[in-house]
Amino acid sequence: xxxxxxxxxxxxxxxxxxxxxxxxxxxxxxxxxxxxxxxxxxxxxxxxxxxxxxxxxxxxxxxxxxxxxxxxxxxxxxxxxxxxxxxxxxxxxxxxxxxxxxxxxxxxxxxxxxxxxxxxxxxxxxxxxxxxxxxxxxxxxxxxxxxxxxxxxxxxxxxxxxxxxxxxxxxxxxxxxxxxxxxxxxxxxxxxxxxxxxxxxxxxxxxxxxxxxxxxxxxxxxxxxxxxxxxxxxxxxxxxxxxxxxxxxxxxxxxxxxxxxxxxxxxxxxxxxxxxxxxxxxxxxxxxxxxxxxxxxxxxxxxxxxxxxxxxxxxxxxxxxxxxxxxxxxxxxxxxxxxxxxxxxxxxxxxxxxxxxxxxxxxxxxxxxxxxxxxxxxxxxxxxxxxxxxxxxxxxxxxxxxxxxxxxxxxxxxxxxxxxxxxxxxxxxxxxxxxxxxxxxxxxxxxxxxxxxxxxxxxxxxxxxxxxxxxxxxxxxxxxxxxxxxxxxxxxxxxxxxxxxxxxxxxxxxxxxxxxxxxxxxxxxxxxxxxxxxxxxxxxxxxxxxxxxxxxxxxxxxxxxxxxxxxxxxxxxxxxxxxxxxxxxxxxxxxxxxxxxxxxxxxxxxxxxxxxxxxxxxxxxxxxxxxxxxxxxxxxxxxxxxxxxxx
Numbered sequence: 001x002x003x004x005x006x007x008x009x010x011x012x013x014x015x016x017x018x019x020x021x022x023x024x025x026x027x028x029x030x031x032x033x034x035x036x037x038x039x040x041x042x043x044x045x046x047x048x049x050x051x052x053x054x055x056x057x058x059x060x061x062x063x064x065x066x067x068x069x070x071x072x073x074x075x076x077x078x079x080x081x082x083x084x085x086x087x088x089x090x091x092x093x094x095x096x097x098x099x100x101x102x103x104x105x106x107x108x109x110x111x112x113x114x115x116x117x118x119x120x121x122x123x124x125x126x127x128x129x130x131x132x133x134x135x136x137x138x139x140x141x142x143x144x145x146x147x148x149x150x151x152x153x154x155x156x157x158x159x160x161x162x163x164x165x166x167x168x169x170x171x172x173x174x175x176x177x178x179x180x181x182x183x184x185x186x187x188x189x190x191x192x193x194x195x196x197x198x199x200x201x202x203x204x205x206x207x208x209x210x211x212x213x214x215x216x217x218x219x220x221x222x223x224x225x226x227x228x229x230x231x232x233x234x235x236x237x238x239x240x241x242x243x244x245x246x247x248x249x250x251x252x253x254x255x256x257x258x259x260x261x262x263x264x265x266x267x268x269x270x271x272x273x274x275x276x277x278x279x280x281x282x283x284x285x286x287x288x289x290x291x292x293x294x295x296x297x298x299x300x301x302x303x304x305x306x307x308x309x310x311x312x313x314x315x316x317x318x319x320x321x322x323x324x325x326x327x328x329x330x331x332x333x334x335x336x337x338x339x340x341x342x343x344x345x346x347x348x349x350x351x352x353x354x355x356x357x358x359x360x361x362x363x364x365x366x367x368x369x370x371x372x373x374x375x376x377x378x379x380x381x382x383x384x385x386x387x388x389x390x391x392x393x394x395x396x397x398x399x400x401x402x403x404x405x406x407x408x409x410x411x412x413x414x415x416x417x418x419x420x421x422x423x424x425x426x427x428x429x430x431x432x433x434x435x436x437x438x439x440x441x442x443x444x445x446x447x448x449x450x451x452x453x454x455x456x457x458x459x460x461x462x463x464x465x466x467x468x469x470x471x472x473x474x475x476x477x478x479x480x481x482x483x484x485x486x487x488x489x490x491x492x493x494x495x496x497x498x499x500x501x502x503x504x505x506x507x508x509x510x511x512x513x514x515x516x517x518x519x520x521x522x523x524x525x526x527x528x529x530x531x532x533x534x535x536x537x538x539x540x541x542x543x544x545x546x547x548x549x550x551x552x553x554x555x556x557x558x559x560x561x562x563x564x565x566x567x568x569x570x571x572x573x574x575x576x577x578x579x580x581x582x583x584x585x586x587x588x589x590x591x592x593x594x595x596x597x598x599x600x601x602x603x604x605x606x607x608x609x610x611x612x613x614x615x616x617x618x619x620x621x622x623x624x625x626x627x628x629x630x631x632x633x634x635x636x637x638x639x640x641x642x643x644x645x646x647x
Contacts, residue, residue: 001079002066005056007104011194012447013060014111017102021046022054023078027071028337029371032057034066038091038439038456041069041371042309042381042415060443060486061109063156064100072375089468090460090503091439103157107134108177108184112191114447115488119168119193121584121603127152127485128161128175128186135161136180141187142173149175153481160485164586168193196489198451199407199431203492203583205301206524206573207531208253211501212282213267214553215534216240233267234553237282242291244556245298251537252573255301257409259501261288264312268501268551270411271312271378275396292404301406303433308393309412310372310379318380322347333389335371335381342368373412384420393420394427407433409495413445413453414438421449435495442494443486452493455528457483459497466519466614467509473614477592484527484587492584496528498536504549505533505542513539514640517568518612521642524572525582525601525610537569538562575644581606596621596637607647613637 003020010016021032023046030053032044046053046068053068065086068075076083077098087094109129110116116127128138128149138149138161149161165171174187218239238261241248248256260269263277278288295302311318317330325331325339346366349359363377373379382389397408413421413436425434425448438445438453445453458480465476484491498506498519507516523530534540535554539562542550555561576582585601585608592598595615601608609627613619616639623635626647637643 001077002100004102007061009111010058010060010113012114013443014109014113014116015104016058016060017104018056019059019100019102020054020056021066021068021077021100022049022052023068023070023075025051025053027073029071029335031069032066033069033074034064034097035086035088035440036064036066036444037414039067039074039093039095039097040412040415040439041072042384042412043417045385045417059100059102061102061104062158064102065097066100067095067097072371088440088456088460089463090456101157107131108175108186110175110186110189112189112193114194114196114490115486117189117191117193118489119195120489120492121586122166122168123586124165124168124171124193125488126163126165126173127488128177129158129485130161130177132157132159134179135159135177137178139176139178140173141176142171146176153478153485155482160481162485168195194489196447196451196493197430198493199433201301201406201431202255202433202451202529204577205255205529206253206576207255207257207303207495207529208248208251208534209257209259209497209500209531210241210534211259211268211551212236212238212241212261213269214551216244216554216556218243218283218287233281236553238278238287238291239283242287242294245294245300249298249300250570251532252570252577253532254299254577255303255406256295257303257531258305260305260307260411262307265314265378270307271310271314272307273312273314273316275392276399289404296404301433302404303407303409304400304405305411306393306397306408307411308382308396309415310381313378313380332383332386333392335383336369337371338369341370342366373415381415384417390420390423394424397424397428401429401432406431407435409454410434410436410450412437413450414440418444418449421445425449433493435493441486446487446490452490452495452529454500455494455496458494458528459503462498462519462522463509466515466522467506473592473595473597476597477589480526480587481589491527494528495531496523496526497531497533498523499533499550500531501533501551502547505536505540505552507536507539508542508549512640513562513565515614517565518614518640518642520569520572521610521612521644522597524576525608525644527587530576532569532573537566539565572644575608575646579606579608579646580604581608591621595619600624609643609645609647611635611637611643613639613641615639 005018007017030046031041032055033039037043046055080098082099086097140147140163147163149163152160152162170192172190177184213236215236217235218237262272263274263279278285320330321328349362371381434450435452436450439456442453461479464470581601581603585603588600590598596619597612611621619637627645
């Protein structure tokens with residue numbers, strides 16, 4: 001069940017509820033899971049409270065979807081009969097889950113806070129919230145003027161209104177709320193707008209993500225390795241990346257995100273055995289230092305991938321637990337549910353001479369006494385309550401920042417308690433960009449934890465509009481603006497993508513170069529930090545299923561490249577990098593209807609007009625005066641095409 005124990009002011013979301021979730025006790029451990037952590041174990045561990053498992057959370061108001069995971073098995077709330085099928089294309093989740101509706105009294109709401117009053121890039125955003133259908137018009141009174149607030153977006157409970165003012169200093173203001181029956185004064189307020197503390201360098205960057213094993217081999221090559229499962233090493237290494245820096249720089253991208261490069265037993269390296277060593281199969285420390293030097297010369301920033309939800313089974317600390325059991329000094333480093341952590345039979349199979357792929361399959365089904373990532377035996381879960389684990393994470397992250405990295409992408413960030421990330425953020429240099437893998441609603445992971453997250457909710461909207469056509473242009477816009485209302489200034493530092501190492505290739509999903517470029521044009525002209533996954537620029541197709549679908553080895557035979565796609569990508573990257581309006585500008589929707597997306601990005605005296613015709617029909621757009629093309633006030637867009645005009 002869930003119980004609301006009251007509401008209190010919050011500097012991020014204006015107001016939050018203290019909510020207790022509980023379930024009758026059973027099993028050896030339990031977690032609260034929901035769309036606030038992508039239904040992932042690890043982050044919200046429940047405690048024993050009498051005969052129940054229990055946990056308290058502070059949640060913003062609204063509708064939340066949740067359930068429980070007991071000994072790794074998902075359960076909807078048996079004491080809450082309100083359930084819905086919750087579906088997310090972006091991380092392939094569909095399940096009947098429980099619903100929590102969290103709403104305080106009162107039809108209207110505003111409080112100066114990070115998502116209701118904030119300044120960004122020299123302007124101030126003011127947000128007002130109403131229960132749906134309660135306000136017919138909202139007027140902002142600031143200084144000696146009045147501004148009719150724009151109806152911004154709505155969800156199933158609330159609607160939001162927005163006004164954008166020039167300047168970033170303290171303001172005195174109030175609201176006049178018209179209900180159809182009467183006008184209500186709301187306020188006054190006298191406040192300093194919230195300003196986010198993000199590394200300034202990120203706004204001028206376009207990212208390029210590489211999975212090193214699948215990219216390119218260096219001149220002399222590096223040793224391969226035996227795969228634990230059926231996946232094979234392809235032999236890509238850091239020298240191979242250095243070898244192709246002319247290609248990377250030629251795209252115009254100027255930030256590199258590498259999936260894990262640390263010592264590991266697999267090609268993907270999400271099972272780390274030594275966090276302080278560059279994998280020898282990637283070339284080791286010397287090659288890493290050479291790559292860092294070359295990146296610095298070219299002003300290309302470097303982001304590393306940190307795996308701190310779990311380690312490898314073969315990490316020395318976990319091996320000490322296997323060897324010494326309860327006497328191990330690392331027994332509290334992991335989530336051990338009983339000793340011995342594995343049986344003698346498990347160890348016999350592990351030590352056998354069977355091929356690794358066969359051993360892996362056998363071990364998969366054997367009973368174990370430790371928690372792990374999605375019940376994968378190879379990836380034992382860290383105990384994030386341990387001070388030693390917290391210290392270890394900070395030490396690793398600082399070490400690599402001191403040795404050439406400019407920031408971190410944190411793997412399975414939604415499976416680690418947000419309080420841990422808050423401590424990490426405080427311990428890192430202010431200019432290090434930190435973004436987490438949070439595959440659903442990221443509100444609990446922003447502001448004082450990460451500068452941004454991998455923007456899976458935006459990816460969800462992109463899939464539903466550009467791929468599945470489940471929503472129309474108006475619904476797409478409403479979804480964009482709802483994310484804006486939820487995230488406030490943090491949406492400007494979200495890591496945005498069309499695909500990555502855990503998804504299918506977007507070019508395969510849409511099956512059409514024109515449609516792909518329409519989506520890419522949107523990504524490069526929208527708010528947030530855009531990224532390209534290696535090979536997207538030349539039309540690299542994926543293969544296989546599941547997480548490995550997009551991890552195709554890069555093709556370096558230019559005869560197999562889609563050169564028109566490559567040139568279009570370069571031009572969009574150039575536009576993004578050269579135009580401050582695209583990096584920092586206000587988003588102004590002009591028309592989202594019948595497959596046509598028409599909007600402006602405006603920053604000071606710079607502006608950009610973007611038109612995307614995502615339909616099979618020709619569309620005519622009216623061009624505002626500042627963008628007139630050879631005096632033409634109207635421009636016709638061909639089916640599945642886009643236009644970007646600078647004002």
